[in-house]
Amino acid sequence: MNLAAKLLRRAEEGRPVRVGLIGAGKFGAMFLAQARATPGLHVMGIADLSPDRARAALVATGWDADAAIVGSFDAALSGGGVAIVEDAEALIRASGLEVVIDATGSPSAGVRHALLAAEHGRHIVMVNVEADVLAGPLLAKKFEQAGLVYSMAYGDQPALVCEMVDWARACGFEVVAAGKGTKYLPSYHASTPDTVWDHYGLSPEEAKAAGMNPQMFNSFLDGTKSAIEMAAIANGTGLKAPKGGLAFPPAGVGELASVLRPRADGGVLDGSGMVEVVSSLNRDGSQTPNDLRWGVYVTFEPKDPGGDYARRCFREYGVSTDPTGRVAALWRPSHLIGLELGVSVASAALRGEPTGAPTGFRxxxxxxxxxxxxxxxxxxxxxxxxxxxxxxxxxxxxxxxxxxxxxxxxxxxxxxxxxxxxxxxxxxxxxxxxxxxxxxxxxxxxxxxxxxxxx
Missing domain, CATH: 3.90.1210.10 (Antifreeze-like/N-acetylneuraminic acid synthase C-terminal domain)
Structure with a gap:
């Protein structure tokens, strides 16, 4: 609860946390929007294969266009602006940099940037969940051995779910399930970039005019992105992945505790301690009431002894539970993606702690x-x-x-x-x-x- 105070202290001391952003897409732009309003954070440089895109991201998020300095790390280090470069390695090596953010979405690029960050003594915030699932357990171990932080990105769903799991365990509860919501039907697994816009209610022309990438949006629809995010959560928390893959059961927030419990108890899980994604659509395509399409959740139960008393407290304080009153659910209905990313940057630089990180290959x-x-x-x-x-x-x-x-x-x-x-x-x-x-x-x-x- 003291990150803001720690950041303010760094600002008052004239030594803000110096950050390098790789990738000036939507996630990176959302971070830029809040970074400029956060005392104690200084975006020292942006690396993007398109310098024009990086400059446009700065302008779109309220930065002075004159703040963009192509290739000038010396000026950026003195607080005179934001360096824009095409070469991510040059940014990572820049003197004075503390934290690297990889927001590229490319697995191979993410691996490369992580290795370079570890080599040059920089913490890394891995927005790139694709890279994290490809090799994160090994990368996190390398950072730990170097005395550095390898972190998931706060604001993205995996880090928020890891936080909820940690909260439940710190309270002494047993985690039954954790995950997120999404829009899903079984037919979506066959979706391609040629058919994706039909499911979003857009024409290809409308999507193109909005700058929307059909392959990226299709990864959210066909189940791939959900699988990647649940793998990251399992690797970061010790929760198990279902052997048959994600089931995507339909469930509104009032049904979470009933649906996300073991099959033997009336739910859909193979057992307790699983990751799972709930769908905002029933199998007939109708909307689930009070859906969790944009949110995250955890279901949990009290441990014995003391379980009966905790369950009584659930009833007394209006906690959402299954019909037995044993399994409870908490959820967050939305996430702010890159607008929250500064929490990870501050936690890495000022606490030496990740906002979620893989602890094993599970x-x-x-x-x-x-x-x-x-x-x-x-x-x-x-x-x-x-x-x-x-x-x-x-x-x-x-x-x-x-x-x-x-x-x-x-x-x-x-x-x-x-x-x-x-x-x-x-x-x-x-x-x-x-x-x-x-x-x-x-x-x-x-x-x-x-x-x-x-x-």
């Missing part, structure tokens, strides 16, 4: 064929026409040799793949790259030692 997202694919077909990755991302326990991913969705772009199939089949490493020709090597290193680091397994 869940993964494998590439799953949207349709039958022929040998020689080229995969087009997250939100594309060929594959969607399916959540699975990490042990299943390792056993199958599943190709992570973050590497399923621009690779060629060596055999036919049936609709609904998980693509594996052995099914593709994939070029060597830093991202591939880091992912393979992570798989080796977290693969169970067969000699330690009991017979």
């Amino acid at each position: 869940a993964d997202v494998g590439a799953c064929a949207k349709t039958a694919l022929d040998a020689g077909a080229t995969l087009d990755g997250e939100g594309g026409r060929t594959v969607w991302g399916r959540l699975m326990p990490a042990e299943d991913s390792l056993r199958l040799g599943a190709l992570p969705i973050g590497l399923a772009h621009g690779v060629t199939l060596t055999r036919p793949i049936a609709k609904g089949e998980i693509v594996t490493w052995s099914d593709v020709e994939i070029a060597d790259s830093e991202a591939v090597r880091v992912r393979r290193e992570m798989e080796a680091a977290f693969r169970p030692d067969p000699t330690s397994q009991k017979a």
